[in-house]
């Protein structure tokens with residue numbers, strides 16, 4: 001969606017948040033960033049083009065990466081980012097981060113791009129610079145709505161929507177999209193069944209309903225649609241009465 005470096009940074013940030021304890025597609029998942037080894041595993045799963053160093057991994061760096069994760073969690077939950085306190089988080093991350101103009105990657109659509117320069121070569125600083133630059137790009141392009149939490153039931157997974165038509169709503173941990181579709185389908189079926197039960201099965205009538213029967217039916221709606229129709233009729237009638245009253249007041253004044 002964006003340039004490859006920004007896409008990679010956003011995916012890495014979203015994956016970092018998902019290392020936290022929480023429900024993923026209705027299944028509890030533990031904190032996998034609870035040790036130096038956990039951080040190494042996370043880093044080894046990154047795309048190599050990110051060029052995040054794995055040599056500086058230690059206890060202190062782990063704590064700093066965990067702190068970065070916490071800030072990203074806050075941003076993701078608040079997205080789209082519009083409040084000053086959320087911008088403050090991004091500006092804190094950007095503190096000391098420099099910019100260099102470098103040649104763009106092939107197929108990027110632009111010959112040059114900005115490259116964030118971290119304040120040190122320690123892994124937490126490198127991660128912070130990459131992610132902060134991507135977030136600043138999203139904010140200035142008003143695209144932070146792409147940072148989302150999965151819409152699935154019992155799912156807290158963070159996602160980043162990199163689709164052109166902003167259609168990604170569910171995570172890839174389990175079957176969140178499928179579960180949501182099944183639920184929506186069942187709800188529609190239940191509503192239809194409910195409708196049939198309350199209004200009774202449709203039987204052909206041998207005699208035409210009398211005018212009194214028709215009026216009675218209209219005044220005692222049974223199904224949800226009939227209730228809505230009655231409410232609409234009542235509202236229209238009220239509005240009409242009001243208009244009539246107003247116009248009669250107006251004529252009286254003259």
Ligand SMILES: [Zn+2]
Pocket residue numbers: 024025150151152155156157170171172173174176
């Ligand atoms: Zn999900």
